[in-house]
Amino acid sequence: MQLYNKLSAKEREALIEEAGEDRLTLSFYAYAKIGNPQLFRNHLFLAWDQMDVLGRIYVAHEGINAQLSVPAKNFDVFKKFIDEIYFLENVRLNIAIEHDAKAFLKLKVKVRKKIVADGLNDASFDVTNRGIHVDAEKFNALLDDPDTVLVDMRNHYESEIGHFKGAITPDVDTFRDSLPIIEEDLKDYKEDKNLVMYCTGGIRCEKASAYYKHKGFKKVFQLEGGIIEYARQVEKQNLENKFLGKNFVFDHRRSERISEDVIAHCHQCGKACDTHVNCANEACHLLFIQCEECAMEMNNCCSEECMKINSLPFEEQKALRKGKGNSNKIFKKGRSEVLKYKV
Incomplete structure (x- = not known):
């Protein structure tokens, strides 16, 4: 019984490219009392793995929080499956505005204490x-x-x-x-x-x-x-759009555009830009905003130090980052001293 991924992200990416099929990016959540989150987690993984569903899903005693990529051809089967779970019947599915077949490259279903880390009692x-x-x-x-x-x-x-x-x-x-x-x-x-x-x-x-x-x-x-x-709803009902810029999303797309306004700036040169990237140095992986010109000049890195490390042979880079983790520091882009134009 396979309860975990056996394919790497690169192997999955190659399979998606070879298939050339449309995939839908969506998310949903539900607060509910789940008696055995581990058993429920295994049930979801077995079913969704068979449907070629990919994504990041958190399961806890308090409910489920899911961000998924579903093959368009399997959507009806997927919908039928979740509708047969009593607390997910007709749950609202937030379908992405922009779809990317590579939004997720693995199926990760994890048991957590909470489906959102809120720190509340x-x-x-x-x-x-x-x-x-x-x-x-x-x-x-x-x-x-x-x-x-x-x-x-x-x-x-x-x-x-x-x-x-x-x-x-x-x-x-x-x-x-x-x-x-x-x-x-x-x-x-x-x-x-x-x-x-x-x-x-x-x-x-x-x-x-x-x-x-x-x-x-x-x-x-x-x-x-x-x-x-x-x-x-704004698009469907022709309402005034009061949102400015992009909506940040937690998958490989990183964002989807809601309006044409660009309200952010490149963290390296200050030019109007709202494109999030991760530093190409895997030991850093800092999330920050970088324009195309700076990406070329800095070789997709956040600093000169990372550029030097990223230019080393792969084995040397791997040795340098052995035993070190990025943790949540990768998201603290506005606090990083290597970026000139910070938040």
């Missing part, structure tokens, strides 16, 4: 007492209300390349960092302001809205389906 408040879900049209109306405070629940590297007009964008590295900061900054608005939140697909707002209601905020709203669903 769920037993201390009612996690089901969530804020009011609003669609794109109602969301736009709330943004036009002078009594609305709009908050981006994402991290700094996400909001830097795209966010809604007038949004508060906390300068944080993680979701758990943002919760107490927002609470403190908005403490004077608990009674009379509309607290409106949004994130990529909605999952972070699910828990955050309940948390802020517990903390005394009276009028709490969240954008249903997040930026992904908002963009879809």
Whole structure:
């Protein structure tokens, strides 16, 4: 019984290229009580591996958080499978605006303590007492209300390349960092302001809205389906698009364009640019914004030091990074001292 990947990312990439078939990039989440996450995890892996589904999925006692790449030809089979799971029947699937057959190159289903690392003690408040879900049209109306405070629940590297007009964008590295900061900054608005939140697909707002209601905020709203669903509704209903720039996504695409606005800058020269890359030096792998000119000049690296390392033979590079891990430092691009034009 195969419960884990046997193919490398490169081997999978070659198979995808050879097949030449369309794949759909999508995501979904659901809070539910799962008695045995490991058993559920194995059930998902066995089924999805047979369907050639790829992606990153977290399973916990509190539910599931999934980001997937599904062969278009297998979508109906995939949908039937999840609909037969009682708490996933008719779950909202956030279908990407832009698809890439190589968005994911492995199927990773992991058991975690939580499906989103929020740092909260769920037993201390009612996690089901969530804020009011609003669609794109109602969301736009709330943004036009002078009594609305709009908050981006994402991290700094996400909001830097795209966010809604007038949004508060906390300068944080993680979701758990943002919760107490927002609470403190908005403490004077608990009674009379509309607290409106949004994130990529909605999952972070699910828990955050309940948390802020517990903390005394009276009028709490969240954008249903997040930026992904908002963009879809705006296009379908011909609504005003109040989002500026790109929506950051956690797959090989790194982002999808929601508007033509470019609101970020190359971290190396300051030129208007919103293209995220990872430093070509595998021992660094820093996530940062780099324009085409700097990519050529710096050989796709973030610094001269990384350029030197990246020019070494592969075996020497491998020896240098032996026993070292990148951890979450790869996301702290705005804090890296090697970048001249930081956040």
